[in-house]
Amino acid sequence: MAVHELRIDPNRTLAEEPATGHNRWHPDIPPILRVQPGDEVVMETRDAFDGQMGPDATLKTVGSPDLDVVHPLTGPVYVDGAQPGDLLEIEILEVVPGTYGYTVQVPGFGFLRDVFPDPYIVRWHLSDGWAYSPGLPGVRIPAAPFMGTIGLSPGHQSLARTTAREQASMERGGFVLPPSADGAVPRDPAIATRALRTIPPREQAGNVDIKQLGAGSRLYIPVDTR
Template sequence: MAGTTHYVKIDKTKTLAEEPLTGHNRWHEDIPPILTVDPGDTVVLDVRDAWDSQFDKDTTNDDVGRATTDLVHPHTGPVYVRDAEPGDLLEVRIGPTRCDRWGYTVQVPGFGFLRETYQAPHITKWDIADNWATSEQIPGVRIPGAPFMGSIGVAPSTSLRETYLRREAELLARGGAVKGPEPRGAVPADPAIADEALRTIPPREIAGNIDVKQLTAGTTMLIPVATEGALFSVADAHFAQGDGEVCGTAIEVAATFTAELRLRKGEARRRGVQGLQFFRDALATGHGTTEPAWSTPTRFYATTGLPIRADGTNESEDTSLAAANALHQMIAYLVDEWGYDEQQAYTICSVAVDLKISEMVDVPNFVVTAVLPLDIFI
């Protein structure tokens, strides 16, 4: 028997701070739910863009340089699922994600995989029609849509949140790239939550900002429940993304997300599931970037990277360095062969190029491949 369908409408012309009862931009177990559903119910959730209206059609590159990560990501939720409790798996059967007709890709200084190389702010503005994205700023390219939510997750328990804060503080002390609790821009603004809440940028065992482009309609997610009611939320809608989202953003949009929420009682505990798992057991159709013709394109150009530094130093089993080298080679190809400048090329890589680990066994040199589908060029 089909469950009930629940709708959460938001005013997308307003920021989350202007409608604070519609969501949150931090993770904390005490954020009150905005909706309660039964297992088997469907939710249809309006979602703001990832940077919470900091960018629009009039935004300049200089404006991007003034953006703050304190406002990302405005989640819609939490949704309380009756009978959900720690040890369960929340089954999220993803339905359509309907995107607005305009989006953007930004390069924010200090953010992105190649942030030490590309430090200038930059924005690409996309028009979306008939499931394709085009931009006057990157002529000759048409990106196929495969909409999904970059951030989908559940709330941590108190003990998990404290564990995450402790391990991230230890990582920060070792020089890691970590953003700790920050009350500025936090929603909810209540200091009891904002002062100790988790930032939404890193994904964790509760999922969150995983940016997995295969989470399109027809995919089912299995998320370990950490607290009573699961407290499910979504944010960060993407019209399209390459595997890696390397410049820090995809084609970012506001959207409406649909999913059916079910429970697998006790399955996380029984199976020892400690993080997100997902599957799709039916062939999807269409022309999106997660469809077979695009995920393994017939026409493509690929570059490879090894863990070798520019000065010739050979590192051992360094996948990040190999990925960076593959990406630098792809950017050079796009500049030399197609005539784009480096920031245009970096954007193309973020929205269309898939980084793939080709081998992790031939020590010391792992191989990462960057694959560009040539059918994006028109």
């Protein structure tokens, strides 16, 4: 078993360091790492809003973030031998948070957008297995870090099927972020104009936000493309 490392500069956005990742799903995005089954991969990651919600973020920022850059994902990683129809088993060995975190309510975004229409942010200090916030005095949250967005690319047929399905949902008034080249990484127009946004989870996982997906858990995702 080999151990691989994918490192980023946390002070730079994905657009400033595009060779480290992607923020769209598309089968033609080239992998940045090739591994064998059973290999271990250490990945550094950016936050979901790609640095927009840092310690100095204001309510103005929270009220009108750039959603085109969500989510900056590290990868892709190519697993040798994985074929369409296979089930890829991923074991989460460890999730190590940084020292800063945040909770935000972006107006018009998320499942509770009709209940919480105003922008709001809580900044968290993470240390010693706890999260503390000056905005919530007397409260501390025990650490339980987990994977938010993790998945595989759809194949070309699934890409077309999903695009049509989400376009139909948008035409019925559903909340959908359609394909857009604005802010896309990679920037290649052949990919950026057709690639799926990362906001919803789909058949190949993605933005799953499962709190149980922490250290020691296993995730099984169907393989749809080589």
